[in-house]
Amino acid sequence: MEVVIAMDWLTQFPEMDRAQLRDIRKTLDGAYREFSREYGELIESFFDPLLSFLIWFEKLLISTPWFIVLAGCSAVVYAASRSWKLALACVISLLLIGYFGMWEDTMRTLSIITVCTLLSIILGIPIGIAMARSNRVQSMIVPLLDVMQTMPAFVYLIPVVMLLGIGKIPGVIAVVIYAIPPVIRLTNLGIRLVDKEVLEASTAFGATARQRLLGVQLPLAMPTIMAGINQTIMMALSMVVIASMIGVKGLGQPVLKSITNQYFTLGLLNGLAIVVLAILFDRSSQAYAKRTQAHLRGGHHD
Known part of the structure; x- marks a missing residue:
């Protein structure tokens, strides 16, 4: 026994x-x-001011005539990439999205992704700078970032929904939690990779800590920071479908509907629209990062 x-x-x-x-x-x-x-x-x-801004921005994109939005988006893509091919691809893609009846949902998704990306940048870059300046801050924040990146999105949706209910703000919080780690990590990495000799030279010329940060470290780290912003945008877009489960309107909701009702074409078309947005964001931000890097190398060479 x-x-x-x-x-x-x-x-x-x-x-x-x-x-x-x-x-x-x-x-x-x-x-x-x-x-x-x-x-x-x-x-x-x-969170009321953020909600008001989000509603205003969404209404602005939906109510603005489609050709103005089209021209604005292609102008932003061209300004970032300096590629007329990518700008033309943006025009064709958005025309096809509108033709297949996904314009409003795309504008809703565009508004929430833009707001989430801006929030991630506004919060993430200062945290990355603080991590780069202090090893203690880095040792405290890295485990938090690990948890945020590895914990399934559904788990932190539960307390957010219990606290704030269903709607746009819980969706924004969930997307930001999921998408912010890359911009924090790569800001920290970019600043830490700045050549020590360059920093010593700037100090020798009498630059203050603030001038070193704004005039030397951030410009030289910009390509790495842009790579982080690029990853943040991609992760925010990948959260669109999950955010639709808590009432965030956009391209995610038809995909969710197609899963529950087995509408293959509906899911495929809206999924492709998300992919198109992801590719446009990705190519534009990558091209901008490359131009920044080339400009810095050129300036350094002179």
């Missing part, structure tokens, strides 16, 4: 008592519910 018990103990992992586990879960769930009831409205009011 003792041998059987010993064998059971060796083959089965010693688990916590189920009643104890249930009590711990109930306590934690209850505490979070209390927190969301107590502070949910306060946190929602904090």
